[in-house]
Amino acid sequence: MSVSLSCHRCETRYDDDTRVRCDCGEPLWIDAETTSFAWDDCGNRSGMWRYEAALPIDRPDGVARAAGGTPLVRSPGLDDVAGGRVFIKDEGENPTGSYKDRGSAVAVPRTIAAGDDVVGTVSYGNMAISTAAHATSLDRECIVFVPEDISPVRLELIAQYEPTVVRVGGEYGALYEDALELSDRLPITALVSDDPARISGYKTALFEICESFAPETPDVIALPASSGGFASGVWLGIRELERAGLIDEPPRLCLVQTAASDPITRAFEDGSTDPTPMSSDETGETIARSIGNPDPPSGARALSAVRDTDGAVVSVTDDEIRAAQRRFAVEGGFCVEPASATTLAGVSRLADRGEISAAESIVLVPTGTGFKELGTGETDVATETVHRTDLADRLESLLPPRGE
Template sequence: MIPSAVCYRCDRKYQDDRVRCDCGEPLWFDADSTGVDFSTRSEAQGLWRYAELLPVSGLEGIATAAGRTPLVRSRRLDRVAGCRVYVKDESENPTGSYKDRGSAVAVSRGLQRGTDVVGTVSYGNMAMSTAAHAASLGCECVVLVPTDIQPGRLELIAQYDPTILQVEGDYGDLYHEVLKLNRDLPVSFLPSDAPGRISGYKTALFEIYESLAPETPDAIALPASSGGFASGLWRGILDLQNAGLLETPPRLYLVQTAASDPITRAFDANRDEVSALSTEAVGETIAHSIGNPDPPSGTRALTAVRQTGGAVCSVTDDDIRDAQRQYAQRSGLCVEPASAAPLAGVARLGARGEIDDDETVVLVPTGTGFKEMGTGSESVQTETVTRSALSSRLESRLSG
């Protein structure tokens, strides 16, 4: 059966692969989860464990390696976060980020529906992921990036041999431009909240549920940019509730960079819709991947937070740097700046009394920090010693 694309807000259904409803809100695929029972399922590989809840007929290439990331109990982060911490390490995906979940489903669906070329708008993890998945399936890929993209990021994207177009002008407007191009050109552009991507993202929620069963986490905290990943986790929660497998949903906590935080502002102002920030209201940040001033699924993500009883907050670059250090030194994980934000955010929410110290919170680092090594401003402090002085110097350091 061909799945319907459904609007979460007005329930209107579409049989094509459009991204947005006529009401203006983004769509997702409607999957009948009635009767789903994960405990009786065979050990399928990766995302295909949830095959009946995905809008594809099969997965090939590196799509078969997406998902099944570890959920790690990180006791040494408890004191930092102020609660019981589990870490869902999405850096274990093929290209190092959660975007592989979305690309695995969206790119595969595009090919199964007869497209010859896929594309996306991104200068980071989604660009790398889309290009990699297309390459593994022998599909052409087009990536639209801004003119001021860092050379290092271009190199990471280019290794998969997509067509890369640096586009002049307001980069944020490209989201809406590619929706028009989808109608006019033989290219299937897969933006951040394409329905296929949302279906892939929800599998992270299923894995968290299975890993902790029979318990469920009190909350899940993740970085927020376009709102796509938050939408996927919410869709996963709804699927489990419809299946009768989840009685009380985990609270969703979204964390943004204070330099660009439209969802936080809408939450704090008790608004039901997210408004784009003006250019003057946006600052510089080290967390580039969540510095989105006009998130296309922002209102849906805000709705997910309200429906689950969660919250949205923002953290500074200094908070993010400290959280990165805590991740590395207390859990052994190297995470990108955006991925460190939830740890800082949960600590802030706990201090506000919104999270109790005995509650279980799953932090979701969405991408590896290894891609950004060598691009930071911090110098590494080292010391040179002679071989003859090595023993005495070590003794001095260890005793100090």
């Protein structure tokens, strides 16, 4: 399938479908082949392949078929802290536990179709796990470039799919550009965070949200922001649905960053169109590991998405993230990773500033399951021990009288 790509900023169009960046420096995305698109035409395929007509590849085999189709659940227990009517779009319910599967489901088969035998990726988190799973399920080799000092836990999660793991010495952050350059020169495509085909896959999350609300549109969608890739995909989806006449007023995109590394927030507050990369002196440690990106390659596009939809970018602290993660579990029943918990903490800040009203619908998008990060045994939960034979007596004192 031949596709064209275009630049969100200068609107230059390219017919070379191996390009990933515009001459102006901005990342490209893939143009939709059609602007005629109706919910009723989507058929009954499961998951994200319901929107196959709007995607740049035909439905592939393998684990890609299990991507998307995640639930959207009203979660009133979070309304008070969020300041509106909360819905949770649980992207943790993807085959490798994160929204990255939507991107890998499109990008990995597209790379293979383009003739490269080897798929690469620059990640030591959810993107590495997802890319390795999708490549191996299509019987292709995958090379994952990780930092030299990757933790054994992260390594174990990636290694289960048996990619070639290369620890890279030197400045890991510079690998994004290296990967693009190597992909041009060598028979490997390194699927970086804002690879155009990935972005196409991400738009299906927005399609699912909007179809669930149709003919209404949610007022606010809150996403964690790191590279800006997911926000770009959601914005691409909004633009396509607007052109198709399926939404009138777009949802306001609210991006949330960790205060430990928040170049997009800073640019938003400064009124800049481009985030300024943060140096290692300016960034700090955070429990929201998946989103601590000091130099987001799709940062400018993410800022445009926010301004185009009248949204906002906010940063939250680790304490706020911990509190929000607890609320997701205890009020919502959802186990989300810290990076995902930022969404609740972020809208809470916006509500405090009067930017969300109680009647508004807010879709929080936890992008990854928390189950990958639990299991360290680090918990200080209070428990008591009761012998089996004393259990009835102890329970009687714990429980309210029946019927009261």
